[in-house]
């Protein structure tokens with residue numbers, strides 16, 4: 199007899215579990231439950247639809263119900279999982295009960311809603327899902343001034359998108375610098391200068407305390423530094439793991455608020471990891487690959503990799519999910535901002551005193567048209583082991599961040615990185631990569647001490 203696999207959540211974590219299990223076996227009935235209307239779409243593409251670069255939200259949708267039905271997978275939309283009975287092995291929803299032999303919890307995150315006056319006014323948006331993005335797009339049509347609260351990666355991608363739509367854009371950030379969870383102040387100032395030159399107003403060191411309304415709609419943001427008139431607000435101050443459903447079933451949360459799992463991504467209840475319930479995606483706690491402490495991942499790329507681990511374990515392969523170093527790239531206009539590992543602040547919070555170096559270079563040979571400045575920062579611990587990197591340029595960021603991701607997770611040192619062999623071709627690189635230069639600076643090899651012949655320097 200077939201077993202029953204039930205997946206709660208049809209995001210980048212939930213759906214790949216179902217697809218991957220089905221690709222390998224027909225031994226399961228597979229039901230995927232989502233409380234939303236839309237599924238199998240790319241949330242990461244939302245800012246690019248808002249900016250007009252991608253024509254329509256429809257372009258973000260990858261597959262429909264029919265595709266999954268053809269795979270013998272049933273996706274139940276607008277179906278809210280209300281409780282999980284782990285003894286009877288049943289998920290109760292607003293549309294009936296789903297018995298399971300194997301359960302996967304992939305409920306993602308929900309936006310953090312601060313307890314401030316007026317936060318529920320019309321015109322104040324919290325956007326994470328496609329439904330919310332469509333709502334926001336409607337509101338945008340009647341708005342000239344848009345205020346974004348929170349200068350993280352998503353908030354700033356959206357700020358630039360609004361600017362592309364010729365809106366007056368104001369970003370309010372509580373901290374003294376923007377993108378503070380991934381960038382150090384010296385790197386974030388590059389992004390800030392770019393945003394300012396794009397006509398975006400950035401107000402830092404400022405707390406939002408309330409919203410005011412006129413005619414039932416938001417009309418002003420009240421801050422610690424005064425009142426700002428606005429037609430619309432996007433709250434982008436972070437998310438929290440969406441774990442109440444699991445927690446009410448007795449499944450344990452960790453110090454970060456995410457669900458605790460073992461390395462096979464099985465959840466824990468009453469101190470024991472459960473053999474038939476897995477969790478994956480942004481709702482779970484993971485181990486940071488630099489600090490080796492629990493942390494959360496806000497990345498879709500991590501969610502998909504976890505989904506594949508869960509699928510393999512359901513299929514009987516004993517696969518583990520390793521600690522993460524979270525390589526990520528944001529695109530703001532034509533600026534690529536990459537980060538991996540920890541920044542200085544996160545390092546210090548975890549008891550690591552970082553040493554750091556910054557190198558600037560060109561993305562193409564000096565004489566080659568359209569080369570861009572690339573700024574590379576690398577951080578090491580006291581043993582010169584790589585712990586983080588931040589890279590900003592108008593091209594060439596992703597590949598470098600991904601290679602540093604591998605190096606950080608493998609414990610490579612600045613001395614090893616300084617000796618790395620890199621390829622060279624004038625249209626896409628300089629002879630000595632800025633990553634290598636940053637590593638050389640860190641270990642005290644300055645440009646004067648380079649032993650390479652003059653003919654091989656970066657102007658080749």
Ligand SMILES: Cc1cc2nc3c(=O)[nH]c(=O)nc-3n(C[C@H](O)[C@H](O)[C@H](O)COP(=O)(O)OP(=O)(O)OC[C@H]3O[C@@H](n4cnc5c(N)ncnc54)[C@H](O)[C@@H]3O)c2cc1C
Nearest residue numbers: 207208209210211232233242279305306479480497498499
């Ligand atoms: C604007 C934006 C841009 C982004 N850009 C990037 C990027 O460039 N790169 C990147 O790696 N990541 C990016 N992300 C993050 C990425 O989208 C998330 O990491 C990813 O969506 C997490 O996947 P998930 O499946 O864990 O959760 P989600 O995508 O949040 O999915 C959760 C699912 O659970 C369902 N659910 C929750 N509770 C219940 C319930 N009680 N009953 C039934 N169903 C329930 C929901 O309906 C949904 O289907 C971006 C996110 C946004 C919003």
